[in-house]
Amino acid sequence: MTIAVRAESITKTFNGTQKALDQVNLSVNHGEVLVVMGPSGSGKSTLIRTFNGLEAIDAGQLEIVGIPLDTDQDERQIRRIRRRVGMVFQQFNLFPHLSILDNITLAPIRVKKVSKANAEQRAHGLLAQMGIADQAMKYPAELSGGQQQRVAIARALAMDPELMLFDEPTSALDPERVKEVLDAMRRLAADGMTMIVVTHELGFAREVADRVLFMDAGRVVELTDSTTFFTQAKEERSRRFLNQMAH
Amino acid sequence: MKWKRSRWLELALVVVVLTLVGILVNNLAVNLIRTGLGLSFEWLWQPAGFALSEHTLPYQPGDSTAWALLVSWLNSLRVIACSIVLATVLGVGAGAARRSLNPLLRQLAGLYVGLIRQIPLLLQLLFWYFVAFLGLPSQPFAPIGTLISLSNQGVGILGLNLSVEFSAVLVGLSVFTGAAIAEVVRGGLDSVPRGQWEAFRSLGINEGLGLRRVVLPQALPAILPALSSQYLNLAKNSTLAIAVGYADLYAVSDTAITQTGRAIEGFLILLLSFLALNLLINGGMQVLNRIVVHPAQRT
Structure with a gap:
């Protein structure tokens, strides 16, 4: 099995003092689903944002899909990684001035040099897979939050990524819209996609994750298979968090 | 019929403004009568009697003053239109560079914007004219192939010959407005x-x-x-061309006024010409706004 993410004592400091990441070690295999949990400000978002170069690390070593990502970032190197790593944001971040179809085909056509016809065919396929086949000609503002997030997932998938990063993908959604997005992610996981998901959805984590990474104050508190995490977490901090989430 | 308070205030304002305009016009008329001049535009059809250093339409000193004004208005239009294009290219480039990932580019753009915005435009025009363009050697030289030839007699670009005055106004206005557009x-x-x-x-x-x-x-x-307000500024600032002797509308009107003594009529024509020009720019920008701003983004 090949390794999708290898992080060795990576550290990230904001404003010179506040440690967002403190000596984080992590290795994620291809085909694995890792859920990252922890209280807000624990560094979970920062962690996955370093994996596609949206945040630079200050120290340590990072290798994403076999490409090293050094502390002094080379733009071209980062773009090589980004072409192969998809990212889904909490706020969807669809391009509001482009149609759903253009949102999805922009990068395949301009970055991967896929022909327009092929890119559009693929986009229609992905939209169907996401259960929103009839929305292609609309604009993002005309869609519900859940639909927008599924377009965002389709947009990332259109680049045929080896690794998908999800940064709290359901946190900005109405409760009744959460399920449709999680279902799409479940299907993706079932198809064997390598996924790293920052989320507070305990049900999703319990059901879909192979392993759970629990963070607090920029440090890894616990990294274990999800069954163990939810039934017999070793650390007191993890148990306290799970307890609070259950209430 | 009941009027709201705001309507009465509006009416009061209109009355005040009309009264002030009335006083102004009366003042003007009384003084014109006292000096024995009266308002007249006949001088427009008299021969201008002065030469223009450059003109896009045929012109001789024997032509009418009106013709001289029209030719100089075209000179203004020409330098304004070219400057708008060049300033936009410079401004968009420098503005984007200030948000570039390349630190050198960011700093260079920051330096350009910071420096240019601190120096009065008049000084910059004088610099471009007297130091940069008149400082060129008298024999033409070509710094980049045959594309551009430079000398203190003029600038040649792709077979087009530009006067030193035009070049100085063009570069001065573009560099100055480009810095504002960058911001x-x-x-x-x-x-x-x-x-x-992201x-x-x-x-x-x-x-x-x-x-x-x-x-x-x-x-x-x-x-x-x-x-669009930067474009309007550029158009108005083009009147500083008089400082480097470019035959723009303001410079030529100034000459005509001096020769005929018809200051009030001259300034009226100037005002209306610039009003027309700026309404043109404003209208153009509104059309552009309607075309390029996506319906989904309009508020």
């Missing part, structure tokens, strides 16, 4: 949410393409209104 563009780019930059970067799209296809289209609603 407008930078502000527009900053108005686009951070997430949009979204295109995450897709492996490079900065140039992301700027063109993702960020700039969304920044346009914020940029265009401020941009």
Whole structure:
């Protein structure tokens, strides 16, 4: 099995003092689903944002899909990684001035040099897979939050990524819209996609994750298979968090 | 019929303004009668009697003053139109460079904007004319192939011959307005949410393409209104061309006024000409606004 993410004592400091990441070690295999949990400000978002170069690390070593990502970032190197790593944001971040179809085909056509016809065919396929086949000609503002997030997932998938990063993908959604997005992610996981998901959805984590990474104050508190995490977490901090989430 | 208070205030304001205008016109008329001049535009059809250093339409000193004014208005239009294009290119380039990932580019653009905005435009025009262009050697030389030839007699670009005066006004206005436009563009780019930059970067799209296809289209609603006021400023600032002897509308009107003594009529024509010009620019920008700003973004 090949390794999708290898992080060795990576550290990230904001404003010179506040440690967002403190000596984080992590290795994620291809085909694995890792859920990252922890209280807000624990560094979970920062962690996955370093994996596609949206945040630079200050120290340590990072290798994403076999490409090293050094502390002094080379733009071209980062773009090589980004072409192969998809990212889904909490706020969807669809391009509001482009149609759903253009949102999805922009990068395949301009970055991967896929022909327009092929890119559009693929986009229609992905939209169907996401259960929103009839929305292609609309604009993002005309869609519900859940639909927008599924377009965002389709947009990332259109680049045929080896690794998908999800940064709290359901946190900005109405409760009744959460399920449709999680279902799409479940299907993706079932198809064997390598996924790293920052989320507070305990049900999703319990059901879909192979392993759970629990963070607090920029440090890894616990990294274990999800069954163990939810039934017999070793650390007191993890148990306290799970307890609070259950209430 | 009951009127709201605001309606009465409006009416009062109209009365005050009309009264002031009335006083002004009366004052003018009384003084014109006292000096025995009266308002007259006959001088417009008399021979101008002065030469123009450059003209796009045929012109001789024997032609009418009206013709001289029209020819100089075209000179103004020409330098304003060219400057608008050049200033926009400079401004968009420098504005985008200030948000570049390349620190050298960022600093260079910051230096340009910072420096140019601190120096009065008149000084800059005098610099470009007396130091930069008149400081060129008298024998033409070509710094980049046969594309451009430079000398203190004039500038040649792709077979087009530009006078030193035109070149100095063009470069001066463009560099000055370009710095202001750079700030407008930078502000527009900053108005686009951070997430949009992150979204295109995450897709492996490079900065140039992301700027063109993702960020700039969304920044346009914020940029265009401020941009059109920069264009209007540029048009008004072009009157400083008189300082380097470029035969623009203001310079030629000034000469005509001096020769005929018809200051009030001359200034009226000047005012109306610039009003027409700026209404033209304003209208153009409104059409542009309607075309490029996406319906989904209009508020």
